[in-house]
Amino acid sequence: MALLFKVPDARGLAWKSLFEIHAPDIDLRLWPEIGEPSEVRYFAAWQPPQNLHERFPNLEVIFATSAGVDQFDLGELPEHIKVVRMLDPGIAQGIVEYACFAVLSLHRDMPLYLQQQRDQQWQEHELTPARRRRVGVMGLGNLGVASLEALRPFGFELSGWARSQKDIPGVQCFYGSGQLPDFLAHCDILICLLPLTDDTRGVLNANTFNAMPKGAQLINLGRGGHLVEHDLLDALASGQLSHAVIDVLNDEPPSTDHPFWHHPHIWLTPHIGANTSPETAFDVLLANIRQHQNGERMEGEIARDQGY
Structure with a gap:
């Protein structure tokens, strides 16, 4: 029984070392050294190649090395192949760190002060207390909930929105399309942590922005497909x-003439919110393989009809 990884060389060697030490019964192979294709039962990658199930006829599970699976063409995969997203605690930690950095930077007017530094302008501005700053999170999965929990001690007024009803202590929760406008009206700072599906593609659009308070601010940690870029510029x-x-972004890296590069009101980072680390993800992945071997449901196994 083989597990085939398609990841950068350095990470691949780290994964291989961990399996050799802790799970020597699993034959871990690194792409493109695939060995006998019929022996591959598990495949792990950020984005698998096309016709994977045809190349590996006994493939049973595809593990995404990311928290989302929108980069997969689920319609191409036979129903019997399970798809599992990565629930690496290191991903959650990275997203929480980024969310806190971004919220606190916007809350404390860091973009304005950095511009003043460039202009050699020494000027103090009135501080808005955290209790008067409303922060909302779109997407109340494990990443959204973890981000809200990390932001709670600062004293922000917190809210969250999801497709279905949620109950999070200390957070005003909204759900469904009917409650989306009310949620957006409570967002001085909006964080997007939604999965990318047909329903959420383009959700960060002119209607969304117009429903937010005048002068509100946006943090997109979801996917590039959530954002209608020209609506943001407008x-x-x-x-x-x-x-x-x-x-x-939709296209990464962006072209050299992309308007976000030099926009005075946009901070752009190269998809570094979080990365899967073999050291923190190994236990989760191995536990899922063992659960599958025992006929049990795996953590992070997606529902095909929902896409997450």
Whole structure:
């Protein structure tokens, strides 16, 4: 029984070392050294090649090395092949760190102060207390909940929105399309941590921005497909939004003439919100393999009809 990894060389060697030490019964192979294809039962990658199930006829599980699986063409995969997203605690930690950095930077007017530094302008601005700053999270999965829990001690007024009803202590929760406008009206700072599905593609659009308070701010930690880029540029130009922190784009890296590169009201980072680390993800992955071997449901196994 073989597990085939398609990851960068350094990470691949780290995975191989961990399996050799802790699970020597699992034959871990590193792409493109696939060995006998019929022996491959498990495949792990950020984005698998096409026709994977045809190349490996006995494939049973595909593990995403990411928290989402929107980069997979689920329609191409036979129903019997299970798809599992990565629940690496290191991913949650990275997202929490980024969310706190971005929220606190916007809350304390760091974009303005950095611009003042460039302009050699020494000027103090009135501080808005955290209790008067409303922070909302779209997407209340494990990453959204972890981010809200990390932000709670600062004293922000917290809210969250999801497709279905949730109950999170200390967080005003909204759900469904009917409650989305009310949620957005409570967001001085909006964080997107939604999975990318047909329903959420383009959700960060002009209607969303117009439903937010004038001068609100956006943090996109979800996927590039959530954001309608020209709508963001229009919202920033009109002052409906005052700043955006963008970690994900449709096209990565963006072209040299992409307007986000030099926009004065956008901070752009190269999809570094979180990365899967073999050291923190190994226990989760091995536990899932053992559960599958025992005929049990794996943690992070997606529902095909929902896409997550």
